Amino acid sequence: xxxxxxxxxxxxxxxxxxxRQFSLQALYQWSLAGGNLTDIEVxxxxxxxxxxxxxxxxxxxxxxxxxxxxxLDVHLQPKLDRALxxxxxxxxxxxxxxxxxxxxxxxxxxxVVINECVELxxxxxxxxxxxxxxxxxxxVARELRAAETQRNNRPA
Numbered sequence: 001x002x003x004x005x006x007x008x009x010x011x012x013x014x015x016x017x018x019x020r021q022f023s024l025q026a027l028y029q030w031s032l033a034g035g036n037l038t039d040i041e042v043x044x045x046x047x048x049x050x051x052x053x054x055x056x057x058x059x060x061x062x063x064x065x066x067x068x069x070x071x072l073d074v075h076l077q078p079k080l081d082r083a084l085x086x087x088x089x090x091x092x093x094x095x096x097x098x099x100x101x102x103x104x105x106x107x108x109x110x111x112v113v114i115n116e117c118v119e120l121x122x123x124x125x126x127x128x129x130x131x132x133x134x135x136x137x138x139x140v141a142r143e144l145r146a147a148e149t150q151r152n153n154r155p156a
Contacts (some may be wrong), residue, residue: 015054019115022053023061024120027093030066037063065093065100072099079139090125091133098137102144105156110141110148 026040041062044050050058066074075083076095084092098117101108114137122128142149 001143009026009143012054015052016057017043017119018050018053019055019057020061020116020120021123022050022058024090024093024097024124025066026058026062027097030062031089031093032060037066044135061097064104065081065096066103068100069096072096072103075099075103075140075143076136079136088126088129091121091129092121094125094133095136099140099144102137102141106145111152114141139150 022044026044029035030037030040032035041059044058044062045055073084073096076099080087087095094117097120098113101116102110105113117137118130118134121133125133129149
């Protein structure tokens with residue numbers, strides 16, 4: 001029985017990772033072409049095998065990030081070395097997704113959020129963009145998750 005728990009936990013993590021990947025792709029489409037988010041969601045659910053995807057997370061990120069984009073950008077802009085409009089579109093989507101999870105998905109440890117975004121940057125971003133994503137989201141986490149980051153960064 002105890003052997004089932006790691007397998008279930010890993011399967012859930014994979015479903016969430018898939019949700020983040022599809023969300024990034026859908027948000028990228030939205031950011032470049034605009035369009036109705038519900039239409040984009042239907043297109044992704046129709047065109048992709050999402051049987052191994054956390055559809056609740058996919059939907060939350062796809063609709064939540066655009067709904068909170070102005071608030072997310074307020075947290076991101078001071079941590080950037082350039083204007084938000086000058087960011088690569090993929091990096092911008094990843095940073096917004098990360099900021100959203102840091103702000104609104106408090107049940108997910110900040111280190112998991114940052115790691116997942118770094119992995120997305122490695123997969124979809126430009127060379128070394130994962131380093132930039134890591135640095136920016138680390139600074140955002142210190143603001144949005146101050147108690148958690150301080151607790152985890154204390155010397156043992």
